[in-house]
Amino acid sequence: MMASLVRGLAVMLGLLLLWQLLVWGTGVPRYLLPEPLAVFEALWLQGPLILHHALLTLAEIVLGLVLGLLLGGLMALVLASSSLLSRWLLPLVIASQAVPVFALAPLLVLWLGYGMASKVAMAVLVIFFPVTVSFHEGLRRVERGWIEQARVMDAGAASILWHIRLPAALPAFGAGARIAAVVAPIGAVIGEWVGSAGGLGYLMLHANARMQTDLLFAALLVLCLMAMALWLIVDRLLRRLIFWQPDTLHAA
Amino acid sequence: MSARPPGFRIEVPELAFGNDVLLQNFDASFTGGGWTCLLGPSGSGKTTLLRLAADLQQGGRAIADDGMPLAGRVAYMAQTDLLLPWLSAEANVLLGWRLRGHGRVGAAARARARALLAEVGLGDQAGLLPQALSGGMRQRVALARTLMEDRPVVLMDEPFSALDAITRYRLQDLAAGLLAGRTVLQVTHDPLEALRLGQEILVLKGRPARLAERIHLSSPPPRPADAPELTGLHAKLLAALAGSPAPERRAAA
Numbered sequence: 001m002m003a004s005l006v007r008g009l010a011v012m013l014g015l016l017l018l019w020q021l022l023v024w025g026t027g028v029p030r031y032l033l034p035e036p037l038a039v040f041e042a043l044w045l046q047g048p049l050i051l052h053h054a055l056l057t058l059a060e061i062v063l064g065l066v067l068g069l070l071l072g073g074l075m076a077l078v079l080a081s082s083s084l085l086s087r088w089l090l091p092l093v094i095a096s097q098a099v100p101v102f103a104l105a106p107l108l109v110l111w112l113g114y115g116m117a118s119k120v121a122m123a124v125l126v127i128f129f130p131v132t133v134s135f136h137e138g139l140r141r142v143e144r145g146w147i148e149q150a151r152v153m154d155a156g157a158a159s160i161l162w163h164i165r166l167p168a169a170l171p172a173f174g175a176g177a178r179i180a181a182v183v184a185p186i187g188a189v190i191g192e193w194v195g196s197a198g199g200l201g202y203l204m205l206h207a208n209a210r211m212q213t214d215l216l217f218a219a220l221l222v223l224c225l226m227a228m229a230l231w232l233i234v235d236r237l238l239r240r241l242i243f244w245q246p247d248t249l250h251a252a
Numbered sequence: 253m254s255a256r257p258p259g260f261r262i263e264v265p266e267l268a269f270g271n272d273v274l275l276q277n278f279d280a281s282f283t284g285g286g287w288t289c290l291l292g293p294s295g296s297g298k299t300t301l302l303r304l305a306a307d308l309q310q311g312g313r314a315i316a317d318d319g320m321p322l323a324g325r326v327a328y329m330a331q332t333d334l335l336l337p338w339l340s341a342e343a344n345v346l347l348g349w350r351l352r353g354h355g356r357v358g359a360a361a362r363a364r365a366r367a368l369l370a371e372v373g374l375g376d377q378a379g380l381l382p383q384a385l386s387g388g389m390r391q392r393v394a395l396a397r398t399l400m401e402d403r404p405v406v407l408m409d410e411p412f413s414a415l416d417a418i419t420r421y422r423l424q425d426l427a428a429g430l431l432a433g434r435t436v437l438q439v440t441h442d443p444l445e446a447l448r449l450g451q452e453i454l455v456l457k458g459r460p461a462r463l464a465e466r467i468h469l470s471s472p473p474p475r476p477a478d479a480p481e482l483t484g485l486h487a488k489l490l491a492a493l494a495g496s497p498a499p500e501r502r503a504a505a
Contacts, residue, residue, distance in 0.1 A: 145334045148308045152328040153401065155351035163351055167338050244338040244381055 034214040039221065042214040050203065050215075054222050057200040060116055060188040061230065064123020068180055071124060072131025073173065079132070080139040080165070090136075097129045102190055109195040119191035119199065126187040131176040138172020139165050171245050174238040181234040185227045257404035257435040259284030260322055262304050264312030274300060275312065276460035282452075284317060287428075287436040287473055289450030291443060291493060297461040298439040299331065302407050305437060327401035329408040331439075333394040335382040341369060342378040345397045368396040371426055373419065387414045395423065405435045412445065421477070424448055428474040443489040447482045449473045455492045465492040 016036045022028075023035040030038065043050065075093065079086045105122055112118035142165050150160045192201025200219045207215040264278040274297045282288050290298045303309035306328040316322045335344045343350070345365040349357050369378045372392040374385075382390055391414040398406065411427070412420045428449055440446050446453045451473065455465035467485060469475075475482060 143334075145330055145332060146336065148306075149328065149330065149334050150347075150351050152306050152308070152326055153348040153351050154324055156353075159351050159353055163347075164336065167336070244383065246383065 031211045031213050034217055038214040039217040042212075043218040043221065046215055046218065050200075050219055050222055053198055053200050053203040053219070054226065056116070056198045057119075057185075057188055057192065057223070058226055060119040060191070060199065061123060061184045061226070063116070064120045064188060065127060065180060065184045065230075065234075067120065068124040068127025068184065069131055069177055072128045072176065072180070073135055075128070075132045076135035076139060076173075077161075079136050080161075093129065093132055101125045101187075105190055105194040108191065114196050119188045119196065122191035123184045123187035126183045127180040130179040130183070131173070134176030134179075135169060135173040138169030141172075142168040170242050174242055177234060177238060178231070181231045182227070185223065185230070189223065255318070255404075257285045257433065258316040258318045258320070258322070258325070259286070259435060260305065260314050260316045260405070262301055262312060262314050264304065267300065267309075267311035273460045278312070278461065280454070280463060281317075282435060282437055284435050285433050286451045287431070287438070287449055288452040288454060289446035290437065290439045290454050290456060291441075291446050291489065292456035292461070292464075293493065296456045296458075298456055299409055301456070302328075302409050302437060302439055305405075305407050322405065325403055326405045326407060327398050327403040329394055329398040329406075329411050331409040331413075333382075333390040335390055335393055335397075337382050340379050340381060341374060341385065341393045342366065344382065344393055345369060345400050347397060348401050365396070365400055368399055369393070372396050372423060388416060388419065391415060392419075392423065395427065399427070399430055403434075406431055406437075408436070408438045410439055410441060413441070420445075425474045432472075443486055443493065444477060444482070446489070447485055448475050448477060453489065455489065457492075464495075465489070 019036050023033060034042075075089075079089055079093075101122070104125065105118075108118040108121050108125075112121055146164050146168065147160060150164055155163070188199070189201035189204075192199040193205055196202045200223050204216050204219045207213070207219065259282055261279065261281040264275040266273065266277070267275040280301070290301065292298050300309055304312045305314045305322070306326055307314065307323055308328075314322050316325075335341075336347065339347070342362070342365050345368060346357050346361060349361050366375070366378055369375055372395055374389060374392055374396070377385060377389065382393070385393065391411070395411055398408065398411070412423055415423060424445065438446075438449065447469070450467075451469055453465070453467040453469070454463050456462075457464040465488075467489070469481075469485075471479075471481070
């Protein structure tokens with residue numbers, strides 16, 4: 001834990017140094033690429049403003065993530081519950097992904113307004129597919145012996161789903177949820193770019209238009225930190241939830 | 253157990269995997285309350301017969317001799333332990349209870365599971381996850397889970413295969429004691445194990461498979477491994493198993 005923190009800090013400092021050297025070496029004007037110090041200055045001076053917008057974006061991301069995981073999980077369960085539903089719905093789920101989701105953003109803003117709803121919907125849309133597909137795959141690929149054994153033990157379909165299929169599919173669900181945690185911020189920010197009155201995406205667009213590049217970078221930095229923190233939390237929760245699955249990749 | 257454990261018959265008109273006919277016009281009956289051991293070379297259809305009895309295999313059927321369905325009266329122990337990796341050893345033993353929705357597992361059932369785990373030598377490992385157990389320990393948990401089911405008909409596919417010689421000997425005694433009076437069908441590779449436990453020993457051979465040998469033993473199991481009556485039968489069984497080699501399975505099968 002400590003070591004990984006030190007490693008992360010070292011990488012960060014290295015990148016900052018590189019950035020500073022780049023600015024010094026090329027002499028690019030401040031409105032194209034501000035030096036790190038300027039960005040931190042903006043972060044400090046505009047702190048309350050950034051915080052206000054960051055909280056808005058965070059709320060959109062978290063709401064979108066929770067709703068997306070719920071809806072994706074439910075869809076996977078529906079698909080797994082009946083082969084008839086699966087035959088009719090699965091092509092629909094896949095076709096829904098063939099529509100470039102980002103092209104729908106203006107439409108969502110039109111339908112759901114400039115407020116949070118359209119951004120949450122956007123995040124849900126990008127999350128829904130990876131969660132559904134990976135969870136559904138997990139529900140399908142449960143060890144056959146487990147199911148057979150349960151049938152000999154007189155277990156009903158619901159009992160098998162609850163006691164065997166669901167826990168057995170959790171690792172696959174986890175894979176989908178990790179992807180979801182990474183793409184959720186993208187969905188929310190795209191939604192803000194298309195039309196909004198608040199949020200980090202809005203702030204960045206605004207700062208860009210006024211050549212406040214240092215503010216733009218500061219907002220971007222906060223967005224990155226938020227996304228990373230979100231991923232770490234989701235990863236940690238999933239590891240706790242799927243406690244029986246050891247990490248064999250880098251096991252000592 | 254309320255009633256006498258039923259005997260059953262397995263009837264198979266034809267059962268084939270692709271072009272490979274495994275069983276044809278096959279009919280075998282198993283005595284109620286008796287312990288039957290199935291011997292035979294790999295791929296001779298032993299596991300398939302067991303799966304037919306457990307209603308897990310299409311192509312044939314198992315009929316109880318008391319006219320009632322066999323389903324619901326069977327405990328089945330597969331060749332692999334099939335422990336659920338997210339449940340502790342004890343919770344795995346209680347799996348049947350959990351699955352049948354008895355709600356919260358009662359104190360009596362829990363105590364029974366603990367006692368069974370202790371009897372298979374895992375009293376101290378009841379709380380461990382399967383991944384913390386060795387292959388032999390896992391098989392013993394699976395055995396305890398099968399015994400926990402407390403069914404009149406018990407089907408076991410090589411239940412002692414992963415155990416060391418001493419533990420195997422001890423658990424054969426344990427199983428013989430706990431399952432006495434029930435209808436047991438056990439697949440094994442070990443002629444001596446069959447001779448220790450079986451009241452009826454069937455040798456399955458050929459393709460399509462047929463019963464090549466049927467030995468009846470009257471003394472009650474478990475028999476000591478050095479019982480004089482076993483020595484001659486051991487040689488006979490080995491001869492029956494080795495005698496005319498079964499035709500090789502086709503590579504495609």
